[in-house]
Amino acid sequence: MAGWGVVREFFRDVGVRGWVHARCFGCGAEAGVGADEPVVLASVVKVLLVLEFARQVVAGQVDPADRVRVGGADRLGGVGTAGCHDDVELSLRDAAFFALTLSDNTAADLLFDRVGIDNVRSLVRELGLAGTRIVGAPRNIVQSMAEDIGARDAAEFAARFPALTAAEILGTRALDPHRTTASTPRAMTRLLTLIGQDRAGPAEACRWVRDLMRQQVNWHRLAGAFPPEVRVWAKTGTLPGVRNEIGVLEYPDGSRYAVAVFTRADTVAQRLPEVDRAIGAVAAHAIGSISHGCTSPALGSTAAGALPLRHAR
Secondary structure: OOOHHHHHHHHHHEEEEEEEEEEEEOOOOEEOOOOOEEEEEEHHHEEEEEEHHHHHHEEEEOOOOEEEEEOHHHHHHHOHHHHOOOOOOEEEEHHHHHHHHOOHHHHHHHHHHHHOHHHHHHHHHHOOOOOOEEOHHHHHHHHHHHHOOOOOOHHHHHHHHHHHHHHHOOOOOOHOOOOOOOOOHEEEEEEEHHHHHHOOOOOOHHHHHHHHHHHHOOOOHHHHHHOOOOOEEEEEEEEEEEEEEEEEEEEEOOOOEEEEEEEOOOOOOOOOHHHHHOOOHHHHHHHHHHOOOOOOOOEOOOOOOOOOOOOOO
């Protein structure tokens, strides 16, 4: 497709492989690179998890005020309750809040326990998210990595992690889209579109998920490439070598675009700001490359690093 060499340059210049798909809410027109190839979801899966939780709440199947306790055995390390030193008690509703806004892995584990992994898988089938697989909760992903490097448990894995080579880490099941929780960029923009159009469940559930995604604290990927008048609701996903984000861009004129960007690097460095910036730049280019059937397309820049987004009239 003409112009997609620019996207490949964005990815190549920051040392990653990448996949992207963008979809216009107004006319359904699409654009992307590798849109149907399998990609590791990482914490992007928490969107599906919280959506299923919200649907169950609206259906009266679960009380969002029910209390859960995070003990030492539950903590995986990281942000939110996952990294607390002491036991924490919170509601299921707040666990969902932490899972989407902070990407709290332990909060997500608690929700998976309550809503049921099979129900989340059923949701995937109901929404027609082709190529999407959920192998388990965050703790299961960590356990698979521990097993693959010969560690007895997550604690031993964490202790040994700093001494592992990149090849050892990147060779684990958790980073193989054919053996871990995975999907495709096209399936993820379908999910976002369904949530945005109140078609992924009751309107109240969809609205609540969007509101939580608007409160995400990580705004240095997709949102970093767009001016403040463009509203964003999104969710990142990060694992060693993996940096992703899916989200919806809402323009002042009312047009909306779902976009999903996934990347894979051959390094396990935790800070890769150049990759984060490239995710936003690629998203902007993908939106600007859509051939529209509606009247108000966004015009993305094709220059690497440029800030996109002026609406044409």
